[in-house]
Amino acid sequence: MSLSSPQLGLGIGWRAPLAPAIARRADLGFVEIVAEDFSAGEKLPTSLTDLRNRGIVVIPHGVGLSLGGAEPIDPARVKALGEFAQRLQAPLVSEHIAFVRAGGFETGHLLPIPRTRAMLEILIENIQQAEELLPVPLALENIASLFDWPGAEIDEAAFLAEVFERTEASLLLDIENVYANARNRGDDPVAALAKLPLGKIAYVHIAGGIEHGGIYHDSHAHAIPDGVLDLLRELSARTHVSGVMLERDDRFPSEPELNAELDAIAAALHEGQARRVAQEFACHSV
Amino acid sequence: MLTEARSRLAQAQTDLVRALVAQGPIPGGFDEARVKAAARALVSKRRQSLMRAWPRIAKLLGGAFVSRFDEYAASHPLPASASTLADGRAFLRWLGSMSDELAVEALSFDLRFLDTPTRLRRRRWGIQYARLANVRVLAVRIPWLGERWWRFSAN
Numbered sequence: 001m002s003l004s005s006p007q008l009g010l011g012i013g014w015r016a017p018l019a020p021a022i023a024r025r026a027d028l029g030f031v032e033i034v035a036e037d038f039s040a041g042e043k044l045p046t047s048l049t050d051l052r053n054r055g056i057v058v059i060p061h062g063v064g065l066s067l068g069g070a071e072p073i074d075p076a077r078v079k080a081l082g083e084f085a086q087r088l089q090a091p092l093v094s095e096h097i098a099f100v101r102a103g104g105f106e107t108g109h110l111l112p113i114p115r116t117r118a119m120l121e122i123l124i125e126n127i128q129q130a131e132e133l134l135p136v137p138l139a140l141e142n143i144a145s146l147f148d149w150p151g152a153e154i155d156e157a158a159f160l161a162e163v164f165e166r167t168e169a170s171l172l173l174d175i176e177n178v179y180a181n182a183r184n185r186g187d188d189p190v191a192a193l194a195k196l197p198l199g200k201i202a203y204v205h206i207a208g209g210i211e212h213g214g215i216y217h218d219s220h221a222h223a224i225p226d227g228v229l230d231l232l233r234e235l236s237a238r239t240h241v242s243g244v245m246l247e248r249d250d251r252f253p254s255e256p257e258l259n260a261e262l263d264a265i266a267a268a269l270h271e272g273q274a275r276r277v278a279q280e281f282a283c284h285s286v
Numbered sequence: 287m288l289t290e291a292r293s294r295l296a297q298a299q300t301d302l303v304r305a306l307v308a309q310g311p312i313p314g315g316f317d318e319a320r321v322k323a324a325a326r327a328l329v330s331k332r333r334q335s336l337m338r339a340w341p342r343i344a345k346l347l348g349g350a351f352v353s354r355f356d357e358y359a360a361s362h363p364l365p366a367s368a369s370t371l372a373d374g375r376a377f378l379r380w381l382g383s384m385s386d387e388l389a390v391e392a393l394s395f396d397l398r399f400l401d402t403p404t405r406l407r408r409r410r411w412g413i414q415y416a417r418l419a420n421v422r423v424l425a426v427r428i429p430w431l432g433e434r435w436w437r438f439s440a441n
Binding site: 099101107109250 | 292294302303314323324335365367368405
């Protein structure tokens with residue numbers, strides 16, 4: 001864990017349809033908002049300013065920088081993200097290890113990048129350029145993808161490790177994406193998780209998905225599968241988790257259902273933590 | 287001027303994106319079934335975003351919404367702004383002939399928004415008039431006063 005990563009606690013992706021339930025939840029430490037959903041000149045929704053006034057951290061999460069793209073980063077987009085962070089008094093901003101546009105096409109989607117040395121150099125250069133323009137630290141999320149590029153030279157864990165060694169960025173670990181990729185690649189999710197640079201985590205995303213057509217889709221529209229909660233337990237048993245948040249973007253649940261999911265996340269986190277503390281105690285006792 | 291490495295990456299990423307959103311051929315070495323599944327997922331995501339952001343369109347089209355939107359999306363990538371509302375407006379434009387209620391939705395977008403290559407902008411003021419099948423509509427948007435709408439008979 002980076003010494004500078006703030007203790008965030010339990011969180012959720014803020015979405016307007018969930019605002020009332022979020023406002024009524026007493027134990028949230030932070031929420032995350034999609035930066036591109038909010039216009040620079042416009043007032044924030046009252047429900048968000050209320051959360052800020054209660055001392056809840058609001059983190060802007062960008063989807064438009066396309067750090068994994070071939071073009072150098074757009075300074076205007078980075079500055080807008082940075083200014084938004086300052087407006088929210090956010091301790092960090094987050095983005096993705098992905099690209100979203102190419103050849104003049106906007107895809108509106110986070111797309112995988114080739115895991116080659118050449119790509120790694122371009123990605124690291126883009127990240128470093130963004131970091132120079134940002135007033136706060138940057139966390140980068142691992143994405144899920146239904147397919148990989150051919151000709152991979154490095155595996156995902158080693159690729160990510162090098163990104164976090166060679167830049168100042170920290171990892172926004174999305175454990176549902178780890179689960180989805182493992183399922184779709186035929187790998188063991190816990191083994192995949194264990195190889196990642198867990199010491200570089202800023203905070204954690206958790207979400208639900210659904211399988212159809214023999215493929216697991218990270219829909220953010222369904223309940224969290226047991227396998228994903230297990231991964232959170234495993235993560236929490238291996239390292240201190242300073243913040244974990246639920247992402248729910250569609251098919252919004254009722255307030256009791258939402259609260260039950262948040263409770264399950266908190267429980268999994270604590271169960272893992274209890275195991276870790278017991279192990280550390282056992283080691284020290286010997 | 288991109289470096290050689292960036293130029294090569296740009297070409298490779300363009301080829302993949304064309305395959306995903308513009309009916310382009312799937313580049314060599316990719317798992318075709320998975321890339322096709324991803325392309326379908328992208329359309330599905332666009333359609334679901336539109337349903338959330340502009341539910342009236344799906345409501346007015348009813349059962350026809352899914353097939354008509356998917357047909358539009360297959361040949362029309364997202365607008366440059368990547369705005370969901372602008373995507374909805376482009377969809378309505380593509381539909382061509384439509385019910386009066388849908389035409390009013392299109393008119394209300396044109397009254398309130400301007401789509402630009404970088405982002406969707408809110409109009410401070412605007413005026414829209416349309417002679418529809420069963421009604422004539424005049425709508426005006428003025429800073430601070432908001433909107434006023436008038437409906438007249440078609441004759």
